[in-house]
Amino acid sequence: KAGVTQTPRYLIKTRGQQVTLSCSPISGHRSVSWYQQTPGQGLQFLFEYFSETQRNKGNFPGRFSGRQFSNSRSEMNVSTLELGDSALYLCASSSPGSDYEQYFGPGTRLTVT
Amino acid sequence: KNEVEQSPQNLTAQEGEFITINCSYSVGISALHWLQQHPGGGIVSLFMLSSGKKKHGRLIATINIQEKHSSLHITASHPRDSAVYICAVSRGGGADGLTFGKGTHLIIQP
Numbered sequence: 190k191a192g193v194t195q196t197p198r199y200l201i202k203t204r205g206q207q208v209t210l211s212c213s214p215i216s217g218h219r220s221v222s223w224y225q226q227t228p229g230q231g232l233q234f235l236f237e238y239f240s241e242t243q244r245n246k247g248n249f250p251g252r253f254s255g256r257q258f259s260n261s262r263s264e265m266n267v268s269t270l271e272l273g274d275s276a277l278y279l280c281a282s283s284s285p286g287s288d289y290e291q292y293f294g295p296g297t298r299l300t301v302t
Numbered sequence: 303k304n305e306v307e308q309s310p311q312n313l314t315a316q317e318g319e320f321i322t323i324n325c326s327y328s329v330g331i332s333a334l335h336w337l338q339q340h341p342g343g344g345i346v347s348l349f350m351l352s353s354g355k356k357k358h359g360r361l362i363a364t365i366n367i368q369e370k371h372s373s374l375h376i377t378a379s380h381p382r383d384s385a386v387y388i389c390a391v392s393r394g395g396g397a398d399g400l401t402f403g404k405g406t407h408l409i410i411q412p
Binding site: 226232236245279295 | 333335337342343344345346347350388390399400401402403404405
């Protein structure tokens, strides 16, 4: 089975722009979670989607949003980028019946200049 | 105070040494995860446990629910074990997001 894939792997954007990141979960996995990793704050939970519905959300401003499609692929969007949004963005998928075990993608490294 | 605390933050050891990384948490959990992150960013799930002990090769993870404490042990450490080890907890009530510790940066010298 193919693992979790994320595109793009690297991205450079300018402050004020918006960005969309994509995550394709492992086949059969219906839950996708998104995380932000920075040197200062470490890993933090952004949000989680299951069957196209956001089930849980972390403590991030409304500039961070996401969605999930019927094939379980997920996107996250950050609008009005700030320098502090520079981070590694990771997604993870979970299988039905084993929702707590998460399989991580390689991440998208976003640099905001 | 962070809900998930790890110690030590940094650990340098010689090849072959027995390694212990500790994790304490202050919230109710449904599962505790040990994750490994190599330079470059990719995260691999090593263990998910809610009680007792699990073993995989040279890695052993234990959890004490009453004391809210878990340990990750590496026996016969090797330079390829050099990585950041992260403790994370699931709080239950469905597939909610993980809460992470700050990680332990482990270096195994040949």
